[in-house]
Amino acid sequence: MAYTFDKSRAFFERAQNSIAAGINSGIRKMEAPVPLYFTHGKGSRLWDVDGNEFIDFATGQGALLYGHAPDGMAEAIAVQAKKGTHWAAQSELEIEVAERLQSMIPGAELVRFNNSATEVVMSALRLARCHTGRPLILKFEGHYHGWSDEGLVGFAPPPDKWGTEDEPTHIHPSQGVIPEVPGTFVVARWNDPEHLRQRVDAHRGQIAAIIFEPVLCNTGCMEPVPGLMSTIRELCDRDGILMIADETITGFRFGGGCAQHYLGFTPDLTILGKAVGGGVPFAALAGKKSAFQKIISGEVIHAGTLNANPLCLAAAKWCLDEIIARGDSHPAGLIATGQKLMAGLSELAQKHSIPLRPQGPGLVFHCGMLKPGAAEGPFTSYRDYVHRHDAPRWAHLRRCLLEEGVRAIERGLWFQSLAHTAADIDEALRRAAIAFERHAQEWTAPA
Numbered sequence: 001m002a003y004t005f006d007k008s009r010a011f012f013e014r015a016q017n018s019i020a021a022g023i024n025s026g027i028r029k030m031e032a033p034v035p036l037y038f039t040h041g042k043g044s045r046l047w048d049v050d051g052n053e054f055i056d057f058a059t060g061q062g063a064l065l066y067g068h069a070p071d072g073m074a075e076a077i078a079v080q081a082k083k084g085t086h087w088a089a090q091s092e093l094e095i096e097v098a099e100r101l102q103s104m105i106p107g108a109e110l111v112r113f114n115n116s117a118t119e120v121v122m123s124a125l126r127l128a129r130c131h132t133g134r135p136l137i138l139k140f141e142g143h144y145h146g147w148s149d150e151g152l153v154g155f156a157p158p159p160d161k162w163g164t165e166d167e168p169t170h171i172h173p174s175q176g177v178i179p180e181v182p183g184t185f186v187v188a189r190w191n192d193p194e195h196l197r198q199r200v201d202a203h204r205g206q207i208a209a210i211i212f213e214p215v216l217c218n219t220g221c222m223e224p225v226p227g228l229m230s231t232i233r234e235l236c237d238r239d240g241i242l243m244i245a246d247e248t249i250t251g252f253r254f255g256g257g258c259a260q261h262y263l264g265f266t267p268d269l270t271i272l273g274k275a276v277g278g279g280v281p282f283a284a285l286a287g288k289k290s291a292f293q294k295i296i297s298g299e300v301i302h303a304g305t306l307n308a309n310p311l312c313l314a315a316a317k318w319c320l321d322e323i324i325a326r327g328d329s330h331p332a333g334l335i336a337t338g339q340k341l342m343a344g345l346s347e348l349a350q351k352h353s354i355p356l357r358p359q360g361p362g363l364v365f366h367c368g369m370l371k372p373g374a375a376e377g378p379f380t381s382y383r384d385y386v387h388r389h390d391a392p393r394w395a396h397l398r399r400c401l402l403e404e405g406v407r408a409i410e411r412g413l414w415f416q417s418l419a420h421t422a423a424d425i426d427e428a429l430r431r432a433a434i435a436f437e438r439h440a441q442e443w444t445a446p447a
């Protein structure tokens, strides 16, 4: 029987009186039929206030790589909490976490800590501008780098605002942004190395950094085409530009060496968030010693009362030890469960003639839904995704899945966790079979 959400509805109504718009992050409003209120989670499962049990593939927007409430993590945090929750000062723990990152990530000669990846992106861009003495940042259309004035430039622009193929515009989706900020960005389309080269050449001598998600996960799920990473590296080396890999999603999900090891490149700076803390507010900037010089010298200010908070460090140390202990079995196991799920969803889609096209390396993937008449084939760029992805139809299927106890992310992304077993995938597919049948019966395209 399909789940109902009466208690969540009541909570959401109550929250309107005390919390602006009833939620604490804009994107959470997207959850249909109502933003859900949760009570507890364990492993691959999550329970809401109505008593509904979900197999969770949203996993805290990908932060819960180790699953919900993994054994050992709460104990590690509790041990630290009894010794002190916050010092705004140094501890051996911060060196232990730094040394682990150094030994795991190719591009991590030094690190600095913050509490969100949004902050780390701000630090990295400030550092890059000072390091090079240049004003511009090149980023890719559809890539998300946090919600700050800088992080959101060029994220998901509507088609009537996205500019020409050769010159994508640098618009910002939010009002209230410092007016000069979007003008300090050059936006390029993803997965077109020649176009990228032209964009860099057109602003030669002015670009401080190229920032990117190594596997685009915020608008679809698109791995880089062969030659893209090497082109970015080559252009950065040629022109003295800093290469910044935003590994907020990919970091540790793609293995201990992150996506940079998986894809075979070494960036100058790396943004880490989400899985590095396994669900606590912990994030890090990692990079080459040479790229950190302006922070070392104090010319670039990097600060934060809660930076290197001991509770977060205790959690991060636990997470990194978990990845280290798994060795080469990670990410292979995660890829296997993810690909099993993708294959099962594709089979169900075929059975019910639903144009669903799961795409991605399994450990994270996106469920594209083709618009009527849209061409087949993987999405390769943000524009391609907007042209061919049927967002309203996906939203309907996503709601059917939720009502049958399978929770994916509203924008179509599915995250595996290390707690998801083959049996979880079988159970998720049994539930999905009912959801797909309901969707096939109920879906009618808007007139």
Ligand SMILES: Cc1ncc(COP(=O)(O)O)c(C=O)c1O
Pocket: 061, 115, 116, 117, 118, 119, 121, 144, 145, 146, 147, 213, 218, 246, 247, 248, 249, 273, 274, 283
């Ligand atoms: C690639 C990427 N960068 C940066 C961020 C910002 O992270 P946070 O929400 O922790 O500030 C996100 C968040 O989803 C992200 O996906």
